[in-house]
Amino acid sequence: MPTIDSQQGYSPERVEALLHEQTPLLSDSVLRGFVEPFFLRRDEFLAPLEKQETPLYLFEPEVLRRRSERFKVAFQKHFKNTVFYYAVKSNNYPEVARVLTTTGFGLDVSSGLELKMALGLDTQSIIFSGPGKTRAELEMAVTASERVTVLIDSFHELQILGEIACSRQQNIRVGVRLTTRVDGLWRKFGIPPETLARFMKEVKCFPYIHFQGLQFHTSWNLNAQAQLDFILLLKKVLAQFTDEDLRRIKFIDVGGGYWPEQGEWLQPAATKAGLLRKAMELSPENDNNHYFQSACSIEDFAGHLGWAIKNHIFPLIPDCRICFEPGRWLCNDAMHLLMTVIDKKSDNVVITDAGTNAVGWERFETDYFPVLNLSRPALSEKPCNVLGSLCTPHDAWGYSYWGEGIEIGDILLIPTQGAYTYSLMQNFIKPLPEVVVV
Structure with missing residues (x-):
C-alpha cells in the first residue's frame, strides 16, 4: 500500500x-x-x-500446483543450480505446505510452530529464518539438523546457536540474513551488509557451526528493482572478500516478496490522495472507482534477477546455488x-x-x-x-x-x-x- x-x-x-x-x-x-x-x-x-x-x-490444490510449476520453470531457465522454498508464514494451512513439498519445494519457516509443522510433514529441506529465535526453537533446529539450515539473524543468535551445537556436539548448517534497509522498522531483520566480514570471521569460532551462505529479502515487490539494487550493493561488499572467503559461500538466497502479476488493486482510500484526505480528516471520496499498481510477471522477475546475478555475483562466486522463497505469489x-x-x-x-x-x-x-x-x-x-x-x-x-x-x-x-x-x-x-x- x-x-x-x-x-x-x-x-x-x-x-x-x-x-x-x-x-x-x-x-x-x-x-x-x-x-x-x-x-x-x-x-x-x-x-x-x-x-x-x-x-x-475454499482451497484449490491444483491452482497451487500450477503456480509452483510456473515459478520453478521461470527461474530454472536462468539458473542451473537453484532451490525453492515456500514461505509458510504467507499461508500456514498445513495442506498448502504439504502440496508444495510434493512439487519439489522445501519449506521456509519463521518460528518453532512452523518448524514443528514442517518436521511433522516429513519435509526434507527446511530453512529456518526470522528474528528473535528462542533458545528452545534453536534447540529444535539442532535436533533436526540433517533437514534444517538456520538463517542466523544476529551476532547474539550466532552465539546462542554455537553454544547449543557445541553442548550437543551436533553439526548444523547456517546462513546469515543481510539487512536490506538500514533505516526504519526493517532494521529488525538481519545484520548490516558492512558487518558480513566480521560475521564470517566470528562464525569460525564455533566448530559445529558450518557456514553455507547468505540471504536477503525485500518485500512487496511489484517489480525487481529493490532486489536488483541490493544485488549491486552485495557485489560491492563481496568484492572486498578474499578468494578463500568467497569459496565458503555455497548459496545466496534471494528471498521472496514477489507480487502476483495482476498487481495491487486499491480502494480510493489507499491512493495517495485518499491517504492525504484521511490525514487531513476529510471525508473519503466515494467515486466507486477502483485503482491499481501494476506488477511484472514472474518471468520478468526471473529475467531481471538472472541477468543481475549472472553479471554481478557469478563472476565472484561462479558455483553458487541460488535459492528463492516465494509465498504470496504461490498461494x-x-x-x-x-x-x-x-x-x-x-x-x-x-x-x-x-x-x-x-x-x-x-x-x-x-x-x-x-x-x-x-x-x-x-x-x-x-x-x-x-x-x-x-x-x-x-x-x-x-x-x-x-x-x-x-x-x-x-x-x-x-x-x-x-x-x-x-x-x-x-x-x-x-x-x-x-x-x-x-
Whole structure:
C-alpha cells in the first residue's frame, strides 16, 4: 500500500498535487475478465454448502500446483543450480505446505510452530529464518539438523546457536540474513551488509557451526528493482572478500516478496490522495472507482534477477546455488472466501455471516477485491456496503458487489484470498472459517 512521504512536507502546493495525483484506474474489461471465470464455476463453489455452512475457505490444490510449476520453470531457465522454498508464514494451512513439498519445494519457516509443522510433514529441506529465535526453537533446529539450515539473524543468535551445537556436539548448517534497509522498522531483520566480514570471521569460532551462505529479502515487490539494487550493493561488499572467503559461500538466497502479476488493486482510500484526505480528516471520496499498481510477471522477475546475478555475483562466486522463497505469489490465488448474507439494512448495506477476523486485518478498507454474488450472478457491479458480523465498524468486505441484486440468503464469494489471510485469522467475537478442498 502506498504511503505519504512525510519528508516531503505538507506545503499547500504539495497537498494540492497529491489530492489531484492520478492513480491508474482499474479498467472494467480487466475486472470482467477476472470475475467471469469465477461465475462460470459457480456450481463448483456452491457444492460444499450441501454438507457445510458458511463462512468457508475454499482451497484449490491444483491452482497451487500450477503456480509452483510456473515459478520453478521461470527461474530454472536462468539458473542451473537453484532451490525453492515456500514461505509458510504467507499461508500456514498445513495442506498448502504439504502440496508444495510434493512439487519439489522445501519449506521456509519463521518460528518453532512452523518448524514443528514442517518436521511433522516429513519435509526434507527446511530453512529456518526470522528474528528473535528462542533458545528452545534453536534447540529444535539442532535436533533436526540433517533437514534444517538456520538463517542466523544476529551476532547474539550466532552465539546462542554455537553454544547449543557445541553442548550437543551436533553439526548444523547456517546462513546469515543481510539487512536490506538500514533505516526504519526493517532494521529488525538481519545484520548490516558492512558487518558480513566480521560475521564470517566470528562464525569460525564455533566448530559445529558450518557456514553455507547468505540471504536477503525485500518485500512487496511489484517489480525487481529493490532486489536488483541490493544485488549491486552485495557485489560491492563481496568484492572486498578474499578468494578463500568467497569459496565458503555455497548459496545466496534471494528471498521472496514477489507480487502476483495482476498487481495491487486499491480502494480510493489507499491512493495517495485518499491517504492525504484521511490525514487531513476529510471525508473519503466515494467515486466507486477502483485503482491499481501494476506488477511484472514472474518471468520478468526471473529475467531481471538472472541477468543481475549472472553479471554481478557469478563472476565472484561462479558455483553458487541460488535459492528463492516465494509465498504470496504461490498461494494468493489458491484460496477463496465463501459467506452468506444474513441481514439487509437497506439497498446499499448488507451484513454477512463472515467477519474480517477470518482474514485478521482490515484489508478491504484499502485493498479492493471483487465481491461476487453467486446466487444472482451478473457481470455488472453495484454499490453496496458489504459488511461483516463483528461488533466493530472496521468489519468491511467491500463497497460494491457483482450481481443482479443482493438479498438475505445470497451466497457471496471473494476470490484469491490465499495470502496473508488464513495465517492472520484471529479469535475475535465470531468462529473462524473451516477449509474445504474444491
